[in-house]
Amino acid sequence: MQAINGLISLKSSIDSTTPHLTAVLAADTSLRAPLSGEEKYERGKAFFALIYNQHTDRVLSSMATTSGGDLSHFAISSVYGELLSEMSILSAVETGLLEFVCCLADGLAPQAKGHFFGSRNLGASGNTMRATIVLVDDISRQLGVGYSWKNENFAFLEKVAAW
Known part of the structure; x- marks a missing residue:
């Protein structure tokens, strides 16, 4: 709900401060529109597997049983x-880092842990991970x-110190 309220506030701000962007945004189309349900599922599962690596089946099973x-x-x-596997704007690593940052900032330990290691699986360096943690902290x-x-x-x- 906070995300929806934030998007509504952003749209209102854009309308009042840069009205010429309103028409651009109104003409924007969804990046996911051309995909079939099967393509979305396959693309999503492939990206999920990159993040969770050898833990993919266990994580999916846990989610399914609940x-x-x-x-x-x-x-x-x-x-x-x-959403997350759409790579035309953000890379896989950037997406993974955003997932991690959101979970860390919200204090969601299990999800932050998954996306912490997932960011590493996607190619984030130790320096990037350390800087990300410092940024959220600051x-x-x-x-x-x-x-x-x-x-x-x-x-x-603490494992980031060894990366």
Whole structure:
């Protein structure tokens, strides 16, 4: 819901500050429109497998057993197939890092861990991962939102020192 509210605010701001962009955005088409359902699923599963590597089947199985298969199907088809695997604007590594940053900033340890190692699987260097963690830390400190990842659930972050 916050993302929807944020997009509505962004659209309102664009309309009032740069009205010429309103027509450009209105004419923009979805990057996922030309894909069939099967193509979205295959593309999503391929990207998911790049992130989770040897853990792909275990993660999908865990998601499926919690939802009668709906969560894993939705994640692969929609989240990964339609959105995250679209590489015409961001690269796989950039997408992986954004996933990691969002999970870390939200204090979601299990998901942050998956995307921490997933970013590495996608090719993020140790220097990039260290800089990413410092960036999230700095922004959180500046915004005064605290450090929800400064606990034992986020011990996996220490592995970056060896990368």
